[in-house]
Amino acid sequence: MALILEVQDLVKQYPGAAEPAVNGVSFGIRRGEVFSLLGPNGAGKTTTIGMLSCLLKPTGGDAIVDGHSVRTDPEAVKRLIGIVPQDIALYPSLSARENLRFWGWMYGLGGKDLARRIDAILETVGLTDRGNDRVDSYSGGMKRRINIAAGLLHEPKLVFLDEPTVGIDPQSRRNILEMVKALNAQGMTVLYTTHYMEEAQELSQRIGIIDNGKLIALGTLDELTRLVGRQDEIELKIASEHAGPELAEALGKVKGVRSARSEDHTVRLVADDANASLPEVIGVANARGIKVIGIDVREPNLEAVFLHLTGRALRD
Amino acid sequence: MNKILAIAFKDNFVRFSSPGEWLFFLVLPVIFSVVIGLATGAQTDSRIALLVVDQDGGELARDLIDVLQDSKTVAVREYLLSEAEEKFRERQAPAMLVIPAGLAEAQAGGEEVELQFTEAAGNVDAVAARQAVQAALGSLGRALQAAGVSLTAAAEIRPFADQAARDAFFQDGKDKAAALFADQPERILVTGPAQKAEEDFWRPNTQASAGTIVTWVFIPLLAISEFFALERQLGTLRRMLSAPVSKAVYLLGTITGQLGTALLQMLILAGFGTLLLGVSWWHDLAATLTIFLAFGLASVAFGTMLGTFVKTQGQASGLSLALGMSMALLGGCWYPLELFPEFVQKAVLVLPTTWAMMGMNDIVLRGQGLAAVLPEAGALLGFAVVFFTVGVLRFRYE
Ligand SMILES: Nc1ncnc2c1ncn2[C@@H]1O[C@H](COP(=O)(O)OP(=O)(O)OP(=O)(O)O)[C@@H](O)[C@H]1O
Ligand SMILES: [Mg+2]
Numbered sequence: 107m108a109l110i111l112e113v114q115d116l117v118k119q120y121p122g123a124a125e126p127a128v129n130g131v132s133f134g135i136r137r138g139e140v141f142s143l144l145g146p147n148g149a150g151k152t153t154t155i156g157m158l159s160c161l162l163k164p165t166g167g168d169a170i171v172d173g174h175s176v177r178t179d180p181e182a183v184k185r186l187i188g189i190v191p192q193d194i195a196l197y198p199s200l201s202a203r204e205n206l207r208f209w210g211w212m213y214g215l216g217g218k219d220l221a222r223r224i225d226a227i228l229e230t231v232g233l234t235d236r237g238n239d240r241v242d243s244y245s246g247g248m249k250r251r252i253n254i255a256a257g258l259l260h261e262p263k264l265v266f267l268d269e270p271t272v273g274i275d276p277q278s279r280r281n282i283l284e285m286v287k288a289l290n291a292q293g294m295t296v297l298y299t300t301h302y303m304e305e306a307q308e309l310s311q312r313i314g315i316i317d318n319g320k321l322i323a324l325g326t327l328d329e330l331t332r333l334v335g336r337q338d339e340i341e342l343k344i345a346s347e348h349a350g351p352e353l354a355e356a357l358g359k360v361k362g363v364r365s366a367r368s369e370d371h372t373v374r375l376v377a378d379d380a381n382a383s384l385p386e387v388i389g390v391a392n393a394r395g396i397k398v399i400g401i402d403v404r405e406p407n408l409e410a411v412f413l414h415l416t417g418r419a420l421r422d
Numbered sequence: 423m424n425k426i427l428a429i430a431f432k433d434n435f436v437r438f439s440s441p442g443e444w445l446f447f448l449v450l451p452v453i454f455s456v457v458i459g460l461a462t463g464a465q466t467d468s469r470i471a472l473l474v475v476d477q478d479g480g481e482l483a484r485d486l487i488d489v490l491q492d493s494k495t496v497a498v499r500e501y502l503l504s505e506a507e508e509k510f511r512e513r514q515a516p517a518m519l520v521i522p523a524g525l526a527e528a529q530a531g532g533e534e535v536e537l538q539f540t541e542a543a544g545n546v547d548a549v550a551a552r553q554a555v556q557a558a559l560g561s562l563g564r565a566l567q568a569a570g571v572s573l574t575a576a577a578e579i580r581p582f583a584d585q586a587a588r589d590a591f592f593q594d595g596k597d598k599a600a601a602l603f604a605d606q607p608e609r610i611l612v613t614g615p616a617q618k619a620e621e622d623f624w625r626p627n628t629q630a631s632a633g634t635i636v637t638w639v640f641i642p643l644l645a646i647s648e649f650f651a652l653e654r655q656l657g658t659l660r661r662m663l664s665a666p667v668s669k670a671v672y673l674l675g676t677i678t679g680q681l682g683t684a685l686l687q688m689l690i691l692a693g694f695g696t697l698l699l700g701v702s703w704w705h706d707l708a709a710t711l712t713i714f715l716a717f718g719l720a721s722v723a724f725g726t727m728l729g730t731f732v733k734t735q736g737q738a739s740g741l742s743l744a745l746g747m748s749m750a751l752l753g754g755c756w757y758p759l760e761l762f763p764e765f766v767q768k769a770v771l772v773l774p775t776t777w778a779m780m781g782m783n784d785i786v787l788r789g790q791g792l793a794a795v796l797p798e799a800g801a802l803l804g805f806a807v808v809f810f811t812v813g814v815l816r817f818r819y820e
Contacts, residue, residue: 159664184666195657197432199439211428212665256661 110172110264110295111135111158117166118153118319126165127153129319135264135297140290142306143299144408145316146420151299152192154316155268158297159189171264185213188262192269192299194253198242202233202252205241206259213260220259227255230288232281247278254282264295271305283309303408303420315412322415331406334414337364338380340387342373343400353396360386380405425667429675433649434683447687451638452694458756459630459699469497470547471515471625472554473506480526482562487521489561495554513760514626516542517551546789547625625787631695631703632782633755636717636775638691639684641746643721646680648738650729650817669817673726681722688714695786706791713781713795716802720774723809730816754779777801 111134118128128150135141143151156162158169160180168175174182196205203224210220228234231251241249254270267286271279286309290296300306306313307327315323315330323330344350350368357375358366362383364376377383380403391398412420437443472490476483491498496517501509503520510518520538528535539555541548653659662672692703692710703710725742732738750756752766753775759767770776781798784790 161660161664181666181668184664187664189661189664191657191660193657195661197436197656197658199436200432204435208428208432209661209665212425212662212667214425214666 108136109134110137111297112170113154113158113167114169115167116154116157116164116169118150118157118162119165125319127319128157130167131316131319131321132167133314133321133324135295136311138290138293138295139311140286140296140298140309142310142313143297143316144301144303144306144313144412144420145299146301146418149301149316150319151316152268153319155189155192155266155297155299159187159266160184186263188257188260188265190254190257190265190267190270192272194249196241196249196253196256199240201238201240202228202244202255203237205252206256209256210259215260223259223261227259230285231255245275245278247274247281250274250278251281254285258289262294264297265289266297266299268299269301270298271300271302301420303412306408313408315408315415317412317416323411327408330408330411334406334410336378337406338377339404339410340375340377340380340384341400341402341404342375342387342391342398343371343402344373344391345371345397345399347371349394349396353391353394356390356394357387360390363387425671426675426678429672430679430682433676433679437649437683446638446642447683448690451634451687451691452698454638455630455634455691455695456698458633459627469493470495470517470551470554472496472498472551473510473515473518474498474500475503475506475518475520476500477503477523478521478525479523483521483525486558486562489558490519490554493554493558496551510540513542513758516545516548516625517555519555627695627699628701628783628786629758631692631699631701632779632786633750635688635691635695635782636753636755636778637746637750639688639718640721640750640775640778641742642687643680643684643718644725644728644742644746645739646676646722646725647729647732647742648735649676649680650726651732651735651738655735673814673817677722677726680725681718684718684722685714688718701786702789703786705789706785709785709790709792709795712792712799713778713785713802716799716806717774717778717781719806720778720802720809723806723813724774726813727809727816730813730818749773749775752776774802774805777805 113131113133116128116131117126119126131154143154145151153162157164158176160176160183164177168177171183172186176183206224206227207220210216210223215223228237231254233248233251236248241252250270257265271282283305286296286298298309312326313330314321323333344353347370350373354366354368354373357363357373360383362378364378366373366375388398409420474487474490476487487498490496499515506518509515518540522535524535539552541552663669695701696703728741729738732741752770753773755775759776759779777798781795784794784798
């Protein structure tokens with residue numbers, strides 16, 4: 107079986123809500139891959155994870171984890187999956203070790219084996235020397251790391267990480283991203299939700315874009331960016347703001363440049379291939395005596411894909 | 423480790439990681455019971471309070487009081503007649519002895535005198551007090567014999583209906599006393615007309631000990647609702663239910679943990695009751711354990727039900743305290759139910775705290791055993807079934 111998780115037309119309608127929070131989502135996750143679910147706040151990511159981890163009863167559809175339905179066989183599903191909730195779910199007045207021991211017990215672990223796993227996971231998240239401190243004495247990033255550790259103790263085949271890097275310092279974020287890659291390299295399959303496109307791009311083999319409860323695109327990064335066409339964005343910063351409109355008009359005629367707009371000290375171009383057009387662009391500016399003080403080139407990214415598909419920016 | 427036990431241990435770990443919890447678990451209840459006990463006049467000794475009125479003031483009367491004071495059974499409290507009568511009416515003591523003026527003259531060869539002994543009807547303590555008085559009279563035998571003293575005992579709680587009834591009663595007692603006195607001058611026993619124990623007496627120390635246990639165990643058990651709210655708030659409930667842990671295991675674990683701690687707390691507080699207030703909790707261990715367990719189950723079930731109605735931990739703790747306090751008060755934990763108006767006494771039978779107090783009073787006040795507490799234990803288990811059913815049906819993780 108190539109797919110470890112198969113999501114089939116999943117629907118969740120919260121009582122009293124006008125629209126379903128999840129509205130007919132289908133996708134599959136292959137054994138051993140990192141799959142990202144990318145979407146803005148309120149898109150339905152956590153609700154989807156809730157149904158996949160048997161916490162929420164689907165209003166419609168089903169999901170099959172390694173052959174077991176979340177509807178009819180939740181106990182088997184729960185044993186296979188690990189879940190790292192979006193909000194930290196730990197006992198603040200207990201130490202990290204006590205928390206981990208407790209969650210180990212909840213997965214039926216115990217004794218020497220559990221003690222060994224706790225040592226190993228504390229090492230992995232880099233908190234061995236703080237293990238005996240109460241969790242409420244931890245920084246936000248440290249809490250997040252223990253929150254992840256608690257979901258991995260029982261070495262699940264498939265782990266759901268729900269926005270694990272929200273609101274933390276860059277160092278903890280790096281640590282978490284590296285950890286996800288390392289776990290994946292060891293063979294763990296990961297479903298990762300985020301609203302940071304950089305994370306989805308860096309981590310995942312395939313990405314699903316979710317918005318308003320619907321999966322609006324699905325594929326590899328390449329497949330998705332091809333949706334917007336191969337167009338690069340060039341941003342020129344110029345010294346004089348009065349020269350903007352004139353420069354924009356001139357650059358619009360350069361070969362390979364599709365459009366040009368000016369705005370204060372910036373001129374934005376959309377080009378088929380930034381590398382091919384840049385020399386001529388600079389030449390045009392020089393010929394007019396307009397001083398360029400900065401150049402920024404952006405290849406198509408998920409931001410552009412989202413914008414293309416929804417007409418809205420991913421982040422507000 | 424068994425998941426139910428793991429949850430039970432974890433809950434108590436979390437609960438007692440806050441130092442304030444020890445205050446509620448042990449410190450406050452002990453202070454509370456001692457204060458209530460002292461305020462209502464409990465002695466730290468377990469002797470029966472005997473109100474004594476010395477209207478004579480002579481040497482023989484003093485001797486009698488001295489002998490009584492040395493008694494192991496009664497603790498003498500001397501008052502003026504009006505004060506003593508009031509305290510007797512308020513049931514602060516089960517018996518009252520009045521030594522009328524004229525004892526000294528009687529000894530010198532005057533009129534015969536009659537000591538008046540008034541006791542609460544159908545009360546074991548009162549009977550014991552009467553026997554202690556009789557024994558004291560016996561030990562002063564010769565002197566008293568010379569004075570021609572007789573003892574009249576009247577079993578009463580309420581004043582006699584009218585003077586005629588009173589006279590008739592005392593006349594009857596006097597005749598019997600005279601008869602007895604004739605052949606057994608040192609042991610005067612007068613039995614009044616048989617009277618049914620309509621109402622229960624109460625003692626400050628048993629009231630304080632049982633009231634403390636019910637109050638201070640009930641409130642934390644209602645606060646089990648805080649655990650449910652807290653787990654929901656912390657998100658740990660989500661995590662728990664996405665692990666292979668069923669709703670039943672989770673509920674059983676939390677309930678077992680708090681019930682176990684509550685039983686331990688009751689035993690410790692009962693121990694303090696024995697130590698500080700001289701209350702007997704241990705003459706029938708099965709009775710004590712039965713009523714403790716039944717009360718614990720009813721309370722924890724009520725807390726579980728409460729937990730399904732509250733949203734936040736703050737709500738839960740406020741509601742537990744408010745409900746716990748008022749139900750303890752109405753259940754007669756702070757003030758004997760017998761002193762409440764009749765209809766209140768009937769109405770509060772809908773509260774588990776009332777049944778718990780009644781069951782515990784069977785043990786500590788009336789000295790009864792397992793058979794006597796079974797009806798109260800049954801009622802408490804009935805409460806437990808109803809509350810658990812509602813709680814479990816309403817329990818949601820969201
Ligand atoms: N328990 C609930 N009851 C009613 N509506 C809910 C509930 N939980 C979520 N919703 C609604 O469902 C929609 C999807 O929410 P969800 O939490 O799944 O989004 P999300 O993609 O995880 O967002 P975020 O990035 O903010 O975590 C939102 O409109 C939210 O308001
Ligand atoms: Mg979310």
